[in-house]
Amino acid sequence: MEPITGAEILVRCLRDEGIEYIFGYPGGSVLHIYDELYKQEDVKHILVRHEQGAVHAADGYARASGKPGAVLVTSGPGVTNAVTGIATAYMDSIPLVVFSGQVPTALIGNDAFQEVDTVGITRPCVKHNFLVKDVRQLAETVKKAFYIATTGRPGPVLVDLPKDVTITKAEYHYPKKVKLRSYNPTVKGHAGQIRKAVDLILSAQRPMIYTGGGVILSDGSSELVELTQLLGYPITQTLMGLGAYPATDKQFVGMLGMHGTYEANMAMHECDTLIAIGARFDDRVTGKLDRFCPTARIVHVDIDPSSIAKNVKVDIPIVGSVPHVLRAMINVIRDEKLKPDGEALAQWWRQIDEWRKMESLRYRPSTEVIKPQFVVEKLYQVTEGQAIITSDVGQHQMWAAQYYLFDRPRQWINSGGLGTMGFGLPAAMGAKFAFPDQDVACITGDGSIQMMLQELATMKQYHTPVKIINLNNGYLGMVRQWQEFFYQKRYSMTYFEALPNFVMLAEAYGHVGLKIEKPGDVEGALREAFAMKDRTVFLDFATDPSENVFPMIPSGGGQNEMLLAERDEMVSTHEEGMVLV
Amino acid sequence: MNNSNRHVISILMENESGALSRVANLFSARGYNIESLTVAPTDDPTLSRLTLVTSGNEQIIEQIVKQLNKLIDVVKLIDLSETDSIERELMLVKTKAMGEQRAEMKRLSEIFGGHILDVTESTYTIELTGPGGKLDSFLRAVEKDAILEVVRSGATGIALGQKALHV
Numbered sequence A: 001m002e003p004i005t006g007a008e009i010l011v012r013c014l015r016d017e018g019i020e021y022i023f024g025y026p027g028g029s030v031l032h033i034y035d036e037l038y039k040q041e042d043v044k045h046i047l048v049r050h051e052q053g054a055v056h057a058a059d060g061y062a063r064a065s066g067k068p069g070a071v072l073v074t075s076g077p078g079v080t081n082a083v084t085g086i087a088t089a090y091m092d093s094i095p096l097v098v099f100s101g102q103v104p105t106a107l108i109g110n111d112a113f114q115e116v117d118t119v120g121i122t123r124p125c126v127k128h129n130f131l132v133k134d135v136r137q138l139a140e141t142v143k144k145a146f147y148i149a150t151t152g153r154p155g156p157v158l159v160d161l162p163k164d165v166t167i168t169k170a171e172y173h174y175p176k177k178v179k180l181r182s183y184n185p186t187v188k189g190h191a192g193q194i195r196k197a198v199d200l201i202l203s204a205q206r207p208m209i210y211t212g213g214g215v216i217l218s219d220g221s222s223e224l225v226e227l228t229q230l231l232g233y234p235i236t237q238t239l240m241g242l243g244a245y246p247a248t249d250k251q252f253v254g255m256l257g258m259h260g261t262y263e264a265n266m267a268m269h270e271c272d273t274l275i276a277i278g279a280r281f282d283d284r285v286t287g288k289l290d291r292f293c294p295t296a297r298i299v300h301v302d303i304d305p306s307s308i309a310k311n312v313k314v315d316i317p318i319v320g321s322v323p324h325v326l327r328a329m330i331n332v333i334r335d336e337k338l339k340p341d342g343e344a345l346a347q348w349w350r351q352i353d354e355w356r357k358m359e360s361l362r363y364r365p366s367t368e369v370i371k372p373q374f375v376v377e378k379l380y381q382v383t384e385g386q387a388i389i390t391s392d393v394g395q396h397q398m399w400a401a402q403y404y405l406f407d408r409p410r411q412w413i414n415s416g417g418l419g420t421m422g423f424g425l426p427a428a429m430g431a432k433f434a435f436p437d438q439d440v441a442c443i444t445g446d447g448s449i450q451m452m453l454q455e456l457a458t459m460k461q462y463h464t465p466v467k468i469i470n471l472n473n474g475y476l477g478m479v480r481q482w483q484e485f486f487y488q489k490r491y492s493m494t495y496f497e498a499l500p501n502f503v504m505l506a507e508a509y510g511h512v513g514l515k516i517e518k519p520g521d522v523e524g525a526l527r528e529a530f531a532m533k534d535r536t537v538f539l540d541f542a543t544d545p546s547e548n549v550f551p552m553i554p555s556g557g558g559q560n561e562m563l564l565a566e567r568d569e570m571v572s573t574h575e576e577g578m579v580l581v
Numbered sequence B: 001m002n003n004s005n006r007h008v009i010s011i012l013m014e015n016e017s018g019a020l021s022r023v024a025n026l027f028s029a030r031g032y033n034i035e036s037l038t039v040a041p042t043d044d045p046t047l048s049r050l051t052l053v054t055s056g057n058e059q060i061i062e063q064i065v066k067q068l069n070k071l072i073d074v075v076k077l078i079d080l081s082e083t084d085s086i087e088r089e090l091m092l093v094k095t096k097a098m099g100e101q102r103a104e105m106k107r108l109s110e111i112f113g114g115h116i117l118d119v120t121e122s123t124y125t126i127e128l129t130g131p132g133g134k135l136d137s138f139l140r141a142v143e144k145d146a147i148l149e150v151v152r153s154g155a156t157g158i159a160l161g162q163k164a165l166h167v
Helices: A007-018 A028-038 A049-063 A075-092 A118-125 A134-152 A163-167 A191-202 A213-217 A221-231 A262-270 A322-335 A340-355 A370-380 A395-403 A422-432 A455-461 A477-488 A500-510 A519-531 A575-579 B019-029 B058-070 B099-109 B132-142
Strands: A021-024 A046-048 A069-073 A097-103 A128-131 A156-161 A205-210 A235-236 A251-253 A273-277 A297-302 A316-319 A388-391 A440-445 A467-471 A511-515 A535-540 B004-012 B036-041 B046-053 B073-078 B085-096 B114-119 B124-128 B147-152 B156-159
Touching: A007 A163, A021 A049, A028 A069, A028 A163, A046 A455, A049 A075, A049 A097, A049 A422, A049 A455, A069 A075, A075 A097, A075 A118, A075 A156, A075 A535, A097 A118, A097 A134, A097 A163, A097 A213, A118 A128, A118 B019, A128 A134, A134 A156, A156 A163, A191 A273, A191 A297, A191 A322, A191 B019, A191 B124, A191 B132, A205 A221, A205 A251, A205 A262, A221 A322, A235 A262, A251 A262, A251 A395, A262 A340, A297 A322, A316 B036, A316 B156, A340 B046, A370 A440, A370 A467, A370 A519, A388 A395, A388 A477, A395 A440, A395 A467, A395 A477, A395 B019, A422 A440, A422 A455, A467 A500, A467 A519, A477 B004, A500 A511, A500 A535, A511 A519, B004 B019, B004 B058, B004 B156, B019 B036, B019 B046, B019 B058, B046 B156, B058 B073, B085 B099, B085 B132, B099 B114, B099 B124, B124 B132
Parallel strands: A021 A046, A021 A069, A069 A097, A097 A156, A128 A156, A205 A235, A205 A273, A235 A251, A273 A297, A297 A316, A388 A440, A440 A467, A467 A535, A511 A535
Antiparallel strands: B004 B046, B004 B073, B036 B046, B085 B124, B085 B147, B085 B156, B114 B124
16 A cells, blocks of 8 residues: 555545544644645535634534534644633533644654644543654544544544644554553443332332433433333433423423523422433532432433542442433333332322422513513524524523423533533534534524624635524623622623624624514514525624523522522522632 | 541553643542652553552542543553552651761661661661551651651552452
């Protein structure tokens, strides 16, 4: 076989791995790679306007499609700009492979132009990373990177490529499989534990199913639906888990946690058996740990052993992939014709229905000013609940999660773990690359959207029509809400005295801009926007600046200490809670 | 920190550049305590053996073990505190040795099974091995002013009996 350059090897690896799109930005250390990309058409390179946008776009693509995202950036600032995106993907366990240029091996450590210690900088926010020092190891390293990124608990993997490695030559051989003696994730759950879990689950008087992003990442949605319906138990989902179980089904009691529904949090607090699946007991979910599910025996299914018993002690841990473990549970229940306690369950549902009567998501409608919740409700109606929705971070993110009912996995894309403002727009673009024929909307706010605005140009270049739903209240709303509640309305640095004219801005980038100021115009504007199938439309909604996200568990509170919009105008916390965020 | 929750964790890991920083990084990022850490290649040059001494309650130690196992470069590990094991540390001490001190220091070294590696007109350099506690006792036995320099390797350890950590 004829030896070829490292750059050519890399591009062939991407092709053989089945990578359709790579999101990136060129620079000195990756010139050879860009030259090889130029010579072929299999791997399409998407030129973003900022490296953070490249990673978020690849991330959005991965979340929407289930396939790994690929990124290519140059050394130095190329990498440091990408770090926020990498950390975002890491916190939400998204499979990505990021290729970064590096100064030539001979210059590493010399403070060369555009040199940073990429492997060192990214180490805390990747699942693994590699520095390739020998071109002969390049192909195998790329294979390992994709293998590690996509198996077990997924996550971003970075491959650092010194420039000389991309120039020197080696024979190309892309291994079909790689084996790492130090990495062997458990997929099948322990049969004995599964059996014990089934017994516990069926003995429940007040059961609760609590699921997270792990169900979506492992494509375990159909098994989850089957098991939940077989049992007839109530189910709640985390922010990351929405869509794995259809939100319009009556067994779904809404999202849980800080801004979850009253019924979900009360049912968590009162349940006697908790079945946690692909969720990690995050602080936004548990509230005050010593008051979390005080009477529950807990089954926890997760592929990552370190997620189990990290925050909350569990009674039956099961390490394994969600669909495998749930399938095994379903089989035991079906084979042995096991049935839950019907009478206890009926009584439990009566209690839950009482909690539901609180209508914790009710808000005060207005004919004068646009309520942000109203916009999301109308968006849901206009898109018939079918659009892929991405969001940024803040109040609008919570309203999106509360008022858009997600019925399928991979329909809801947001930065849950890291909470990265600026994520929504490039992620929407990535999702559109994965599903060009589906409607994609980015629900955002006037703060978040300004963090990645430049990607409007990328969206123009590649014709990825997305609808941008800007809930513009002039404030950094979520921070403002906390200042109102906990800092006696001292609105420190949360009001934007100057905002761009978003309509003109959208037009400047070659898109359509619409300004909506009256509640009566909301639906019409949305219909108009979605009718423009091939255009990106920026819908700038002037929303009520004083609106707050309810219900809410103030930090430091227990699950049964929810504050409701109409009942609790005044919100406060205690000293202990003020320390928490 | 009481002694009962002190743990000696012995790790077999890929002998790759950066592997050590992954372990050290993990401890600092998650706020775990490292009392000591030693590392060297094994008879198989592709593997390193790393011994670290840490402390924490049961839940913290469980997390430390799980998080270490999660590192891609970690092949296997054992918590030596959970099994019959032996722990050794090497210490090099430079002491003053003048006048009456000279004989006393030599005798003390002998009591602790040490070796005097280097002798000058006014100093001894002594080598001692043993469990950490024994080395502490030696330092306590020596007059404080007499100690010029102390170098300790940190603990290493191995399980007793047939149990062996290998690939």
